[in-house]
Amino acid sequence: MQVFKGIAFHNVDELVPFEGGGWALNRMPAHVRKELNEAAKVDRAENTCGVELRFLMRSDKATIVLRRGKARLDSSHAAEVYYGQFQAPYSVTPKMIGTDLTEITIERPHTEKLSALYREHALVFDPEVVRIILPYDWKIIFMDAEGDLVPPKPHQLPQRRYLAYGSSITHGGDAVRPTGSYAMRIADLLGVDLLNKGFASSAHMDLALGHHIAERDDWDFASLEMGINVIGQWTAEVFEHRMRDFLSAVLKGKRDRWLFVSDLFLCIHDLDGSDRIVDYRLAVSRAVEDLGDSRTIYSPGTELLRSVNELSADLVHPSAAGQEAIALRWSKLMRDRIEAE
Template sequence: MVYEKVKLHNIEDLVAVEGFAGLRMQRVPESVRRKLNPEAQLQMCRPACAEIRFVSDHPFSIELSCPKGRGIVEVFYGPFQSQERYEITSDISVIHIPDPNRMTRYDQSKLSSLFLSPKVCRLLMAGEEMYIHDIHGDNCRPPYKEELPRLRYLAYGSSITEHGHATAPHLTYVEQVGMRLGADVINLGSGGSAFCEPAISDYIAARTDWDFATLAISVNMLKFPISVFYERASYMISTICRSNPNRPVVCITLFPYSRELGDNFIGMEDKGSPDDYRQALHQAVRDCPCENVYTLEGSEILNNVGGLSSDLLHPGDQGMIIIGENLARQIRPLIKKFY
């Protein structure tokens, strides 16, 4: 969405909240958020790789706050990472970009093959819910369509999709896939609450701004009986695939995690084994009549458990990169059939 002089990427609503200054940035519209489970309602207010984008040849500044915790903002110029990193707290923080068009000093003909124009200044966000306040800057505009990636990639899943234990937003597997495939990223990860609810399934299906999607139907769903897991996964898969037969949808089974590595505490309330749920997802895909749906094994995507962080559940930076590399490699031939 466009707000004042900037493009808010992966932000679909700005909401005034009583008792808080500024506007809360949300990854789904408020009408959708209210239909989700309580935890998902909170998670969809977290930025999860959302971005503030603009093009300007004058100094620029923006005011952000994170009243309920801590957030981080990293500055990129197109695909180029800068050393600028900001911590956002409950006090209003001013992010000042003195030279947003610094990359134009280089030979643009030698940068023309990039999937994202270096003219686009990008503020990548992560952490707790974040509020936008004032924007200052002359001659500032949202990016043009031709300055942005041609393809758009939507990802749904648990905290592993949202951010996991990545130490920076660009290190999430979703961003890693986007970078490798030259695609913009729409991150709809929902930590601890990716329950494949009809409201989020219908919302994803109704969106017309994505070209391919991954659905990591996940460890969050192991608290449901297998029959409910199948029913919800089946509805999500069929609804999204039927929305447009020319958009490939890739379903990912459970990644390896601690229960399979000897943890006797994790999974005590699960209604079946991890493999039971993996097989239920395979069955849901087989039962979908659409030809644009595919399944990938989480254990083949994260094929080195050393990529997990010490909780043996969430991938660390190395695991995110492994997932990004393997997932992009397997998705590439699938999207070539359509684009």
């Protein structure tokens, strides 16, 4: 997390000056980013999946100025606004973000009733915390902020954190809205905060990233989704070697924290009867079994996403309903395991 202009930039490790003005929001520190594969290093580390701008309002009005980096002309980019765990009214959210400067103006909400519900139901986000949840694809550039803003205090936020690593599916691809990704929904269902370290098209299990995840002390449990971004490029043998090295790197520093591991969610490779996807799943299952760690739990992707009705038309990405299905199934498994001890 970074703090700048009275705003806590959640899931941001560095704010980097951007050519043409503003700051790119990097989800990886520079020393790690330079060791990643080219797509992850140059682009995906600055995609804003799981990035939130969080602040308390001391003024009656706040204006946040954003713009997006270059993107397809037909792509849409909407930010969501929440007051704690409560979605703001439809007059406030969502907000489309274009390549021109986009102003998101928020009037200080009346939160008396929301605050009472927050206390009564032991919610994990104080409704005094304004959350601007950024789109999961492309770069969103922070330009400026106006108003008397201060970052939230730790007691106003969830006390536990969940780190998610994976492909564009972990990013939230085809989830429709930022809060609809399976990772975001798992965090919501379990009452924790999310650190989304997904890398669309570039989740290559880079060794430097495995070490970085292990070294971070800001997560309590994590999930790893592995395989979909390399199945068209790597043999099962190459995948198993890279995946085992990555898992071992994470394990070296995870201490007694829980790790939930999966492979490829149900996809076109299953429907086509691919032998390679069978070998990929066997490789992950064997690797986790060989680790012999009671707090590293393997779940096949086909148990988390079970039906073609949960796929989008490309037969790779889960649909919005599929993202929710993964969240419901994986969060139940996580809760059952964690609470059993």
